[in-house]
Structures are given as structure tokens and as C-alpha cells.
Amino acid sequence: MAIEDYRGDVEMCCRCGACKHIPLQKVKGIEHSYACPSIAKYNFHAYSGSGRLLIAKEMLTKGFKYTDKLLDIVYNCQMCGACDISCKYAMDMEVLLPINEFRIKCVEEGHTHPALEKVINSLRKQGTMVPGARGKRAAWAEGLGLKDATKEKVAVYYHVGCLTSYDKNYQKLAKATAKILKKAGVDFGIGYENESCCGGRAFQMGYKEDFLNQAKKNMAMLKKAGVKTLVTGCAAGYQAFKVLYDKYNLKGKLEVVHITEYLARLIKEGKLKLNKKVNMTVTYHDPCYLGRLGEPWIHWEGKRIPGYKFVFDPPKEYRRGTNGVYEPPREVIKSIPGLKLAEMDRIKEYAWCCGAGGGVNQSNPEFAMWTAKERIEEAESTGAEAIATACPWCEKNFNEAIKKSGSALKVYDIVELVEKAI
Amino acid sequence: MAISKDVYKEFEDVVGEENISDDPAIKDAYRSPNITVVLPGDTEEVAAVVKLCNKHKIPFKAQSTGWSFMPPTYDFIFLDLRRMNCIIEINEKNMYAVVEPYVISAELQGELFKRGMICNVKGSGSTCTALAMSGHGHMGLTTSTGDRNDLATEWVTDEGEIIRLGTLGASDEWFCGDGPGPSLRGILRGGGVITKQATKVYHWPGPSVYPLEGSSPRYTLSQKPSDLNMMVRYFSFPSIEKLVEAELKIGESEIAFELMGFCPSMVSSNITTSNEEDFATLDKFTKEVQGPGFMVIIAGNFPEDFAYKKKVLAQIIKETGGKSLKTVEDPAVESTLLFQCTRVCASIRETFRAGGAFSSMMVQGQRYDNHVRWLEEAAVLKRELIKKGLVIADDGQQFGWGEEQGHLGHTEIFCRFNPYDEKSSKAVQEWLGKVGKRALDGCFAVPAMGVLPIDEIGKHVSNYHIWFGKLKKAFDPNEVGENTGYSYVGADISGVHTSIYKKEPEKASSKK
């Protein structure tokens, strides 16, 4: 699909502005009523979901004119999909997909962002989205005696992800995950140096070809290793393997499970016992790529039925955020003795982004920080001592924003909380 | 837009570099190739921008949230008031709220709910500005209509003068639009920029926050509406006379919180989450109803009040031969209608989802007899378009609601269609012209402006447009302000709300 294939959708935008906000019935007042970080920060309508569609509509008719401002608009979007959910509460049309295709077109036509180019170069050279990554991908696993899933058959393949593998501050998440899985008696392995970037963030940044290369490489490796179930703790990775690989018919029968889903399962089955008290109140941040964008892909091919109605043959089923991963992380939190959950105003399918999505943490760190700070303030307003999340990119962005703002809020990944409880 | 670099710089000096743009991408998003967009942050910046427009004789136009904004075809400075988004005050004792233009109704309503209060919300939806301006909405029965809710107002005239109207002219108080202090409420109908306004608020018998559960697009209430002392029903009637009788009795007895003269298609759009589901549901409803109908919401302050109101409603329905639509009695469906039609959060399901555009003719003032009869004629004409397959088939139905317990009213009929189908668009335009003219010629009502030329409407209403033209001239000697026909602020004058602007705006150097 290309932007041209979404002409019908972009033409449907009625400019109501609902995509700027969380679903309107959820608005509790003047605070936390916005869903789209980009319009909230940059104000010109162009920065909203609707504005992006209206630009696409004009340019599909009159041709694509790339100005600096246009590229500023394009790259200052977290691809978080909040606009898509709010719109589809009422409309039958795609919002995020054409926004994504617009960015892909920019990249394909050479209108890239220098900071993102750097990241992609690192991907091409080193197979990781962490530019300047040094050392081995699985250095964190040294001495842990984990199985190499590419050499021996295991029930579960743990895909660690770029940030967790290479960033020294987040290797703790990999270690905690390994410890928990071992404790629960799970037969699992990792890919060691054969693990490669999932490509998900490259896709968000508009680099579709690089994403596809990574996807093909990964699927070949996983197939060869006979992997049936892949577990990951990275929300971007989860969405890539589960949704994007499926979209491009690359996933096959691979079962993709986020670590929070897997832990919830282990807890339910009694294989993982959480008995140490963690006396704390946390709030939970739904990562966009686990929550609303973690909703399974729906394969559909059809045509608009000619006439006055916007209907299709066969009927089109839209991904409206209903089936994202919202409950498992909450179930895990609720299973930890002593841990209390205080919800924020913007949760689940209408959660506010952490700020790191769409490569914004690399292309415009200031905007990424601004977005994260908004979330930190929202988290603080619940009275929680910590914000828990389920993605290393969110955790990193929150930690940086907290450092800058001097907030006392703590940040944990759910695996860290579980580790405390075993 | 062709303004010189120097002039651009003057505007930039007022609002700051990051709040002005004439980049093609920015213009595309505002659907106008003719603009320079400025984002003023406060009243003083608005006034300074307007003064510059006067100095350079460049037309300007402002928008609040921009939903019904129709870009003019001339070059202009466009004030997007997005940055002016504060609730200045909620005065519980005197029952008003003061807002800036980009406070949306959902935000104000959310704040008010916490205080047991509610404001009027325009039928267009709670994404629109909470400024009172002109606006009719679902809850008009108890929250009246926009232009009867506006109190003191801060207004930047077309010349850039900041005027404080009503009590604000004599004090810091916002409680009255007419004084002590100057009252210009009668002429606040297009022109200038409203920068702050007090709007009346009303008692809200419902919950401070709706107990919603589930995921989009199927939210529902975790409690039955009856547990909240609330009830939603849809009744159809054997004849228009019986419907009118029931509406009048409900108004007289003051038992309803909301009375929305929905046609079945608006009910089905509201409760369904896709077009396919909508059309199937509508088919079912059309067979179930016995004639024209309305949706009514009862809200009790306490159980006994609720029981009393329900009892009176039952009696009225019995006397008028009303028939309840069974689907709406299902608490899940009832819940959806309850929060959607009080929070006004799904109007695009009703209007845009089906075909991409809708085009409406409305009459305002009263609702009964004349207006409802005009509707019947308009519906007959609409059915001809349906028969030809030019607009969405919804049996030619129409809607409307009583305001202030039925002393006033709003009556409307629209066609939903595919705006990219030229035949449909043309047919709908012609239909609008015909029904608008019929309203005037048949002495049924004065149709909303935009479809018929202002001169034609004006001569039926005391040639008010001539007087208004004179006033406009006095306030706007440089002719830089809005002059598209002295429309009321709040809804742009074009009767067509489409999502496209097919025609290239004419390249006009001046708006004249």
C-alpha cells in the first residue's frame, strides 16, 4: 500500500478535530484532554492527524512539494496512533496508515531527517538502532548460562531488543527477564549475536525497505532455529513481530507474546509465584506499540462500492484499538503483593505517548522530552510514587525527562517490579 | 499569500516567529492557498494583529476550533485562536463560566460536571468551542441555545479596539451581557474577534463523571442508566400532530432533561460503530417506528424525582399514542445514547461517516406547527433525491429539538452524500435552494443563511440586512473584517459542510 491507496480515507476527513483529543466522552476537564502530542506542542493544524491528512489530500491532487516546514511536520509526529483511535470512534477511515505512508514516501524520495539517517546507518552497519553501540549484543548474558536458541531447540525464544541489549542502563531489564523466566522454569533461549533489530522503529521512521530487510533476516533465523513462540519485553519489537510482520505476510505461524502477557500467563498457571511484598503505589503507562498499536493486523482486500456510501466489498473491518494489550500488564501489577495501581486520566487505547515514538527521541529530543514531561506530570497527579511501563524506550525517555525536570517520580519496567516480588 | 516580507515581519513581531506561517504545507492543512496563519496568544496580540490588518488593508478572519470554518476565496490573515485555550473562571454561585475561544465544550463540560453543572453544547459536537456564540444543541430543552447563553464578552472590533461588553464594561464581573456597561449583543453577529466570553451554566442532575467501561468504539456505562436516576427512550408517533402534542406536554411539565427530535437514522448512527452496521440497524428501525419521533432523556435529582418524571412521561406517551423503540430500552444501547447525547461526542457518526459530507437546512425560533410542517415538505423533496440514488437513503427524515422547555426550537433536515460525486453535490445544492425558498415563500420560517442570498432573506425580515450593513460599515471602515453576509458567529454561512473544496478558490486580489 502507498499513500495513493489511502486517497479515499484522506478525503473523508471532515476536519472535526476529534483526533486532537482523547475520545470526547473521556474528557474530564481542561487537563489531559489532548491525545496528540504534536498538535499540543506545535499548534498549527498541520501538526494534527487531520492536518496531516489534509496535506496529503492536497498533495495527492497537486503534487508533493517538500518544504522544510513540511518535513518539520512529518518528522514531528510520534506515530503514536492516538489520532487514529479518536477518529475511528466515530468514523470509518484510516488515519495513522496514511500518515505512515506519507513518511515512507518522504524517505523513498530522499527527504530524510539527518538524525534518523544516522540511526538507520547504524542499523545497516551493525544491525542495531542504538547508534555507536559497542561490544557484543549479548554481553549482558555473560555467565548466565542461557541457552542459545539458534543452536538448540527451546520452547521460548526471548528477543531482547536493541536498547535492552546495548544500553548499559537497560541491560538490567534483560537480566531481570532471564531471572524471572528461569525462576518460572521456562525452557527458553536467546539469539546471542544472531539476534538482530526487529526493524519496527525503522518502519516508524519511514524506512520501510530497511524494516523489510530486518524482518526477512529475522524470520529466516527464527525459522531455521524452529522457534514457535517469541517473547519480547520491547513494545516496538512486539508490534513489529506481531503486527507489521503479519501485515507484510512474513510472520507465518510464529506466536508473538509480550513479556507482560507471558508473565500474566505464568502467574495464572501458578508457575510464577510472587510472594515478596512491594509496598508502593504505581501508575501504569501503556506503551503505544503494546497498547493500541499492538492490536493484531486485520488482513483485508476489497474495493469501495461505487455510490454515495463509504462502504466496501467485502466490508472492511477497522483496527480501532479495541484489541490492544491493556489487561495483561495490569494483571501482573495487581498480582504483586503490596503494589497498588493508580490509573492516569489517559490510559489504554487513548494513552498519551511517552514521546520516544516515530524516532522523535532522535530527530527532536526536545519534543520527546516535552511529551514525556507531560506524562510525568500526569503520573504525579495520581499520587503514585512510580510510573511503571513495559517498554525500554518509554523507560529511557521517562528517566531522561525526570532527570531534566527534577521530579521525584521513579520509573520501572514491569519486569523490574516482578523481579522485586520473587 | 502575497504579503511582502516586511509586512510579514510586522505580524511576526507581534506573535513570534514560531506562531506565524505562510508555508504551503501549513496552508494545505487549513484548506486555503490564500492565507498567512497567525496564532495569537492573548487578546492584546489579537488586537495588534487586527490593527496591522487595518494598517495594511488586509482582510482577516478568525477561527476558534475551525470545524465549520469555510476559507474565503480572497487573500487574508487567518487568526487561529488555538493558543487561547484557558478556562478563566467558573462561577458556581452566579452560574457562569468564562472561556477563551479554544476551550472545547468537552473540557468545559468535564469541569462543570464535577461541580454538578452543565453548559449548552452545540449539536456539532463537544470538539467545538465552548464560547456561547450562536449554537443549538441536543440539550437545548434545558440549556437553551448559544445566543441566549452569552453573557459579558471581551471583543476585539474589526478596527482592533478591545471592547468589554456587559457587566465587564463597568466592572470585573462577567454575569450579564447587557450591562451595566455597553451591550452590543444584538450586533455580535460576525465581525471582530471574540477573545473571552462568559456563558451561562445550568444544573446537572447526572454523575460527576460517567462510569464508562470497555474500549473504543464501544464504550458503555458500568451502571444501568436507571441506577443514575436517568433514562433514555425513543418514541415514535402516529402523526406529526401527536408528536407535537407530546413535545409540548413534555415541555410544559418540565420533566425531561433533553428532547432530541432524532429521526431513526440518527439513533442508528449513534449506536453503531460502522457504516454497514448503521445501515442494517436503520432498516430494522424504519420498520419498527410508526411515524415521526423523538428521543427523550429523563434525569432525576433523586429517586423520587426520577420516579415522578418517568410517571408523567408514561402518561404523556399514553395520551399521545407514542410507541417506544424496543432496542433503545436495552440498557447497553440506552447507556450509549445517554453519554453520547449529553456529552455530544458522536455527531460525526450522524453526519459525515456515511458518505463523507452532509448538507443541511435549518430553521430556528420555534419548533412546532409551521416549522414541522415545512419539514414535511422538505422531506418530500429529499425523498426524490433518495429515489434517484443521489443521497443516503434514510427515508427523508429530519430532526430538531425544543429549547427552553419548548418555547423555542430548532428544526433541521439534511442530506448525507458523497461530495466527490458531482451529480449528488449538484442535486443537494438545488434541494437546499428549493427548501430554503419554500421556507420563506410559504411563510414557514427564516432559513439559516448561506443558501439564499442575504438580500432575499433580508427583505422578509424588515430589511435588517440594510441596517446591519450600515453597522458593519461603522465598525469596519477599512473593510477588513468578516463580510460574508453578517452571518451569526458560530456557524459559517455556507449551508454545506463538506470535507472537500473542489473548486480552486478564485484568485482575487480583493475580497470585494
Ligand SMILES: Cc1cc2nc3c(=O)[nH]c(=O)nc-3n(C[C@H](O)[C@H](O)[C@H](O)COP(=O)(O)OP(=O)(O)OC[C@H]3O[C@@H](n4cnc5c(N)ncnc54)[C@H](O)[C@@H]3O)c2cc1C
Ligand atoms: C457536523 C456539523 C454539525 C453541526 N451541527 C450543529 C448544530 O447542531 N447546532 C449548531 O448550532 N451548529 C451546528 N454546526 C455548526 C456549529 O455552530 C459550528 O460547527 C460550531 O459552532 C463551530 O465552532 P468552532 O469553534 O469550530 O467554530 P469555527 O469553525 O472556528 O468558526 C465558525 C465561524 O465563526 C467565526 N468565529 C469563530 N470563532 C470566532 C471568534 N472567537 N470570534 C469571531 N468569530 C469567530 C469563524 O470566522 C467562522 O466564520 C454544525 C457543524 C458541523 C460541521
Ligand code: SF4
Ligand atoms: S482525522 Fe478524523 S477525527 Fe480528525 S478531523 Fe479528520 S475526521 Fe475528524
Ligand code: SF4
Ligand atoms: S500519530 Fe500521534 S503524534 Fe502523530 S499526529 Fe497522530 S496523535 Fe499526533
